[in-house]
């Protein structure tokens with residue numbers, strides 16, 4: 001078997017630690033957990049900016065859940081670098097941060113990136129690791145399997161408890177997003193598709209998502225504000241259903257709370273087909289399928305999603321037109337959403 005050299009200080013980790021040092025007192029940084037692989041310790045960092053009072057509107061950015069999709073970490077680190085500059089000079093951005101909180105967890109699965117695997121050090125696919133079971137599975141193996149950690153999409157021993165990385169992500173969401181009166185999460189992945197997809201739950205079921213009216217209004221707002229945006233917005237279940245999705249788990253956990261606040265998790269699945277189509281030889285590179293190899297294509301990907309991240313932050317601060325809907329409007333939106341997204 002091919003032995004991969006595992007480096008604790010891989011590029012994204014070095015960049016994150018540089019950013020943490022550069023933010024200094026502008027940010028609150030925590031090592032949520034450390035994970036160990038072949039006697040090397042890897043920290044899982046969270047960086048928090050802004051108001052930080054529990055109720056303030058909060059956006060969480062998550063990346064690197066699947067180690068092979070390191071471009072997800074890159075995209076978030078690149079956004080953090082922009083914010084590092086904005087906090088120094090942009091008065092309107094400083095004002096926004098006084099009224100809101102931004103949470104960053106750009107490297108959820110450091111061992112996965114270090115050893116170039118989708119899974120964590122135990123061979124577990126973290127996005128299949130929650131105890132939520134799929135209601136109708138179309139693709140038995142891909143949707144999550146319990147047979148072996150040697151095969152991809154292994155769910156792990158989730159009944160005994162989730163993996164450290166999955167628990168760390170849940171801890172951050174429950175601590176910093178759940179108490180907020182309005183929070184959204186964006187988890188950045190890349191997949192073998194032709195388009196960039198912006199997904200809302202569910203992933204475990206084809207049932208309509210409860211907050212459909214709000215998602216529909218949010219989508220309308222995005223379409224009107226950026227008519228030329230690149231995203232296909234839809235429930236994950238329109239593409240496939242999976243076992244053990246962490247975001248479904250967290251969404252349903254928040255729903256069970258009688259004093260729940262509004263929490264909406266998104267997944268950004270960047271389509272890698274365009275990178276491959278234009279550079280087919282990258283399929284032979286170990287990162288190739290899920291990562292743009294050519295520098296100009298990487299740069300393009302790093303800047304492509306900044307308007308979306310900024311839009312999510314601003315819509316969290318100005319929710320009147322999409323979150324605080326009248327009942328009659330809500331009903332109408334729900335009907336239209338059912339027609340648009342569910343057969």
Ligand SMILES: [Zn+2]
Pocket residue numbers: 066069189190
């Ligand atoms: Zn992924």
